[in-house]
Amino acid sequence: MTNNQFNAIVIAELQAIPRGDLPQNLYRSAYEQARLNSLGSHPELAPTPDAAHQCALDLVRQHHPSFLPRRAPTAQSTRRRSAS
Numbered sequence: 072m073t074n075n076q077f078n079a080i081v082i083a084e085l086q087a088i089p090r091g092d093l094p095q096n097l098y099r100s101a102y103e104q105a106r107l108n109s110l111g112s113h114p115e116l117a118p119t120p121d122a123a124h125q126c127a128l129d130l131v132r133q134h135h136p137s138f139l140p141r142r143a144p145t146a147q148s149t150r151r152r153s154a155s
Contacts, residue, residue: 077110084120087143094135101127 081103088099106123109116116122124140131138 072110077107080110081106089141089143091141094131094138095141097135098127098131098138098140101130 084106085099085103088102090096090099102123105116105126106120108114109118109123116126128138128140131140
């Protein structure tokens with residue numbers, strides 16, 4: 072895979088992680104870096120979004136122990152709510 076392909080994957084995944092307050096933005100940044108690492112040729116993480124999520128979460132919780140990341144609603148969850 073090329074760097075452009077790696078970046079496209081990460082950009083698409085970041086669409087589900089909204090910007091927000093300082094801890095949320097730290098989480099987004101840490102997720103981006105962890106995910107790029109996981110896709111690289113010498114990864115320190117498993118090549119999965121879950122591994123990047125856990126790495127980012129662990130990092131943010133060092134300074135914000137009660138942090139819970141916000142996720143953007145998916146199209147599927149939005150459809151379910153509007154059908155109710």
